[in-house]
Amino acid sequence: MTAQDDTTLLFRNTMRITDGHLESFRDAIARAVEFARRHGPQLMVETFLDEERMLAHSFQLYRDSDAVRTHWRLADPYIREVMEHCRVERFEVFGEPDADVTAGVRSALGEQCPLTFHPRIAGFVRLAGEPRT
Template sequence: MTTTTQDDTTLLFRNTMRIADGRLEDFRDAVVRAVEFARRHGPQLMVETFIDEERMLAHSFQLYRDSDAVRAHWRLADPYIREVMEHCRVERFEVFGEPDDEVAAGVRAALGGQCPLTFAPRAAGFVRFAATARG
């Protein structure tokens, strides 16, 4: 018997971005604004961004409950995404989990073939966040 649990619909996005020369501080400022907006208004369960200054790469991880949450994020955060993208380009985008067809197509369209895009279906796992997680 197969059952669907919340974990079955969970999506984790990993976005690797190449920061443009001379734009590190502008990129960092834009990311801080975008993450703060997501923390206050976004549907993500988790957002973490890490910067490798030596290689001028940033790695953003976003955890979503499901494809509906991804769509909500796109509707809300477009201006913040555009601001971040003024200072970088996507070098690689990875989707862990199985988004619905609309979200998969939306990711492909947004990237427009500019970088490698991979999808990896979920094999097993769980998410453990306390109801009173830090904010």
């Protein structure tokens, strides 16, 4: 296992979309994801919609805590725009962020939703085009 594997973080954010805001939410998410694709430090961003329950699930994979801090600094206006159309219902952190990122997540969420941390046991990331050995 490499040091990178030890620092990898996966965030899962479950958002409850505000009634009447579905299309605005979709547009804001599309802009935020496109910004992250072009400028963000994430290794992966995927967002899925459960329209029947008005829930969205966002997964973001980061190399380490420094990448999370970079994301927060760059994407704040996009995060605020998305949050105009939803509220966080649950937030899960897979991996072990440093104390600064842990405190930042706790502070940002406050008491609005359950927050859980899950330590890593094992795994890998296969980048596109990377051969299997």
